[in-house]
Amino acid sequence: MLLRSFTRDLIPNELRQYFFTKFHHFLSTFTNDISLIINEFDGLNKNQLFDAAEIYLATIPNPSTKCFRASLPEKEKKIHVSIGQNEDLIDKFCGIQLKWKMVSKQTQARYVPYSNPYNSTINSEIKYLVLCFHKKHKIKVIDEYLPYVLERSKAVKEEKKTLKLHTLKNQRVYGPGISNYPWESVTLDHPSNFETLAMDDEIKNMILDDLNTFLKRKEFYRKVGKAWKRGYLLFGPPGTGKSSLIAAMANYLNFDVYDLELTDIRCNSDLRKLVISTANRSILVVEDIDASIDLSQRKKGAPKPPQPIYYDQHNQGSKVTLSGLLNFIDGLWSSCGDERIIVFTTNHIDKLDPALLRPGRMDVHIHMSFCTPCGFKMLVNNYLGIKGPHPLALAGERLIASTKVTPAEVGEQLLKSDDPEITLRGLIVFLERRKESEMIREEESSEVSNQVIVPKMDNFGGLEELLKMSKRENIVKKNEVTNALKILIEFLEGEFEKGNVKDPKSSLGLSEEVTASPEE
Numbered sequence: 001m002l003l004r005s006f007t008r009d010l011i012p013n014e015l016r017q018y019f020f021t022k023f024h025h026f027l028s029t030f031t032n033d034i035s036l037i038i039n040e041f042d043g044l045n046k047n048q049l050f051d052a053a054e055i056y057l058a059t060i061p062n063p064s065t066k067c068f069r070a071s072l073p074e075k076e077k078k079i080h081v082s083i084g085q086n087e088d089l090i091d092k093f094c095g096i097q098l099k100w101k102m103v104s105k106q107t108q109a110r111y112v113p114y115s116n117p118y119n120s121t122i123n124s125e126i127k128y129l130v131l132c133f134h135k136k137h138k139i140k141v142i143d144e145y146l147p148y149v150l151e152r153s154k155a156v157k158e159e160k161k162t163l164k165l166h167t168l169k170n171q172r173v174y175g176p177g178i179s180n181y182p183w184e185s186v187t188l189d190h191p192s193n194f195e196t197l198a199m200d201d202e203i204k205n206m207i208l209d210d211l212n213t214f215l216k217r218k219e220f221y222r223k224v225g226k227a228w229k230r231g232y233l234l235f236g237p238p239g240t241g242k243s244s245l246i247a248a249m250a251n252y253l254n255f256d257v258y259d260l261e262l263t264d265i266r267c268n269s270d271l272r273k274l275v276i277s278t279a280n281r282s283i284l285v286v287e288d289i290d291a292s293i294d295l296s297q298r299k300k301g302a303p304k305p306p307q308p309i310y311y312d313q314h315n316q317g318s319k320v321t322l323s324g325l326l327n328f329i330d331g332l333w334s335s336c337g338d339e340r341i342i343v344f345t346t347n348h349i350d351k352l353d354p355a356l357l358r359p360g361r362m363d364v365h366i367h368m369s370f371c372t373p374c375g376f377k378m379l380v381n382n383y384l385g386i387k388g389p390h391p392l393a394l395a396g397e398r399l400i401a402s403t404k405v406t407p408a409e410v411g412e413q414l415l416k417s418d419d420p421e422i423t424l425r426g427l428i429v430f431l432e433r434r435k436e437s438e439m440i441r442e443e444e445s446s447e448v449s450n451q452v453i454v455p456k457m458d459n460f461g462g463l464e465e466l467l468k469m470s471k472r473e474n475i476v477k478k479n480e481v482t483n484a485l486k487i488l489i490e491f492l493e494g495e496f497e498k499g500n501v502k503d504p505k506s507s508l509g510l511s512e513e514v515t516a517s518p519e520e
């Protein structure tokens with residue numbers, strides 16, 4: 001003790017450290033093991049290798065380990081297990097024995113800038129992992145074992161992942177501007193999936209194929225010089241399953257969802273910050289895009305000034321513009337992040353600016369239509385468990401083919417009773433009533449349509465106009481549109497046989513992505 005206080009007083013700290021290191025080196029010449037230190041932080045940032053190793057180590061079965069740490073993070077379902085402090089863990093890789101140890105030391109708290117998102121975890125504890133192995137395996141461990149640890153941890157993370165729904169923080173609560181991390185999240189526990197979704201099998205399979213192809217194409221996108229992202233535009237009346245499809249996609253891909261409410265964003269630069277701060281492997285959703293953008297001036301063909309989406313009451317100068325939005329899809333969006341899916345939804349596709357519909361912006365356009373017989377069958381199966389042919393279900397199918405009812409409405413009817421028979425009878429009465437009221441409305445609207453100038457049928461322009469008008473319900477007589485389409489299809493088939501038309505679909509002015517049959 002005397003000697004220790006004597007050396008402490010007389011020999012400077014640096015010199016003592018020097019001797020200590022030399023002594024350590026001297027001792028280490030007698031052992032063939034080397035150690036690799038993996039710190040929790042790399043400067044102020046989290047060390048990803050540390051995180052990955054911690055996740056990986058929790059998966060190694062090691063009966064000799066006596067101490068683990070378990071935690072249940074807030075709002076998560078799964079318990080996180082990690083290696084205990086100063087515990088040894090033995091792993092084997094290609095015949096190499098590797099010894100891991102988690103070391104934790106208490107030190108004095110140091111200053112951490114408040115903008116660091118991890119500031120709450122850096123206080124007085126320094127954690128690092130020590131990996132010991134024979135020195136002859138150094139290259140193999142660094143080049144093969146550590147990448148293997150990273151790969152495994154990624155897979156484990158994916159398996160355990162609890163889906164999150166991120167929404168914008170309330171700026172009134174968190175202060176003006178987006179200075180900190182702008183998103184707040186809740187666990188996304190939406191039960192919708194592709195089995196429960198009532199859609200035609202053809203469209204469903206097309207979406208699944210498209211998603212699978214997208215996931216596999218990392219190298220392809222790089223090769224062709226495109227950002228690894230995919231845009232979906234879901235359009236259709238309310239209650240046809242647009243939001244449910246987004247949830248099903250998130251569940252299928254295991255991607256987090258970012259719900260971007262454009263009216264809550266003050267200006268283009270905030271939009272940019274928000275997009276940059278979203279994580280990879282995520283779905284960014286902008287619901288009801290038509291309600292967020294005022295396109296009236298652009299439609300009239302006037303030179304386009306920046307279109308404000310939203311004016312902040314307190315700051316009239318700041319705004320989100322259409323060009324800002326397009327920039328984030330194409331320009332800036334392309335350069336930040338990988339494996340992103342962006343989904344726009346709208347109830348009125350005809351109100352959208354053509355710039356948003358240009359090929360390359362939204363890669364896939366999906367029409368979520370009223371309930372079809374195929375969708376009806378799925379709903380009956382899901383809600384009532386009726387799989388095979390059932391007389392009442394068949395009657396419902398027949399009725400649904402000629403009625404405009406949304407899957408949401410059918411779902412509501414199917415929830416009415418526990419008894420399938422009673423439920424189906426109620427549903428049929430509902431459908432019949434709906435059909436009646438539709439017929440009455442059609443008759444009324446045919447009177448109105450007499451006053452409407454129906455476009456001439458002698459050219460494609462007229463047909464196109466008619467098709468557009470047919471979308472605006474109650475203006476054009478339904479059978480007039482059907483007749484127009486019949487004439488068009490007959491004409492195209494004739495031209496196709498003569499060899500004048502190569503592709504009847506593109507002659508209809510439909511893009512490749514439109515999945516409607518000519519009849520539709």
Ligand SMILES: Nc1ncnc2c1ncn2[C@@H]1O[C@H](COP(=O)(O)OP(=O)(O)OP(=O)(O)O)[C@@H](O)[C@H]1O
Pocket residue numbers: 196197198199236237238239240241242243244245347368375407408409411
């Ligand atoms: N295709 C569908 N398959 C199964 N259930 C559906 C479908 N469409 C709608 N539903 C049911 O109706 C409810 C509302 O649907 P959803 O919110 O997905 O419609 P939406 O198209 O997003 O409507 P909105 O345009 O109003 O946002 C869902 O919770 C779901 O139960």
Ligand SMILES: [Mg+2]
Pocket residue numbers: 242243244287345
């Ligand atoms: Mg919706």
